[in-house]
Amino acid sequence: MIRVFLVDDHAIMRDGLRAVLSAEPLLQVVGEAANGQELLGQLPAVPVDVVLLDMNMPVLDGLSTTRELLVSYPRLRILMLSMLTNEHTIAEVLAAGAHGYVLKNADKSEIVTAIQAVAAGKRFLCSDIGLGLLEKLVGLQGAAPTTGSNALTSFSHREREILQLVASGLTNQQIADKLFTSRRTVEAHRQSLLEKTGAKNTPALVKYAMEQGLLKS
Structure with missing residues (x-):
């Protein structure tokens, strides 16, 4: 069983994610928070394997939260959830310690696959982002x-x-x-x-x- 903690400042988004993940027999949503500070306040009392973390949040955003988690909970797996697709942001997130990056508009199945991948110790990059980076690389080479x-x-x-x-x-x-x-x-x-x-x-x-x-x- 993979224990997942949802962090997003929009309750509707959390509700949608909870509904998707609750339908998966190997996933269990063990907690929710509206920002990174709330997450950090709850973690000492909640066993968690993967944090599904929104990028843009008030109080403590996804990037700052990732850096905090890397220090305080180095074994915790972090999957960033965002609408941003530019490579600078993605590189910054991964450099900060996140183990994966998935878009909010990704298919439900891809979000589930992303959680399973990072929980298994792997890295994960959303397929749309991977294809976009590949197209950009090909474009740079082609010209x-x-x-x-x-x-x-x-x-x-x-x-x-x-x-x-x-x-x-x-x-x-x-x-x-x-x-x-x-x-x-x-x-x-x-x-x-x-x-x-x-x-x-x-x-x-x-x-x-x-x-x-x-x-x-």
């Missing part, structure tokens, strides 16, 4: 300049939606309301778009998107 269509394929469907809404002038909260998600998730996607495009701010991001033909008329 045609990035066109609008090629740039578009590097964005997830949700990133393309958010890019369009950002260009329409909506705020993060307005975008979150329109897409039925949280403002924090929108902010994470927006940051990912900035990092993927190299844009320094929102006007530069919109300008890039227009130049590359990424916006719908």
Whole structure:
């Protein structure tokens, strides 16, 4: 039995994960927390094998929590859960001590596989991220300049939606309301778009998107 602790500041996300994991006979959800500080407060009294840890949280985020866990609970396995797909963030998380990285929009089966893999002492990288890094490597080696269509394929469907809404002038909260998600998730996607495009701010991001033909008329 793999004992899993869920850490995410959105109760709906925790409820969804609990429902998925509870259906697996070899997994047991033994605790929940809304941030890293709550997790650290509960760990002394709760036996845990794998922590499924959100990246963006208030009080103590996933990256800081990972570093704390590495010192205080070196045998604990850490699986980071995030919407961010840029390689800098992923590298930083793994360097901090996380044993795996999986996207929040990954298939349920992949999340279960990720937990089982890190619990078994292995490393795990979400398939979408692995394919994206491979495509980027192939692109660097091959070498045609990035066109609008090629740039578009590097964005997830949700990133393309958010890019369009950002260009329409909506705020993060307005975008979150329109897409039925949280403002924090929108902010994470927006940051990912900035990092993927190299844009320094929102006007530069919109300008890039227009130049590359990424916006719908």
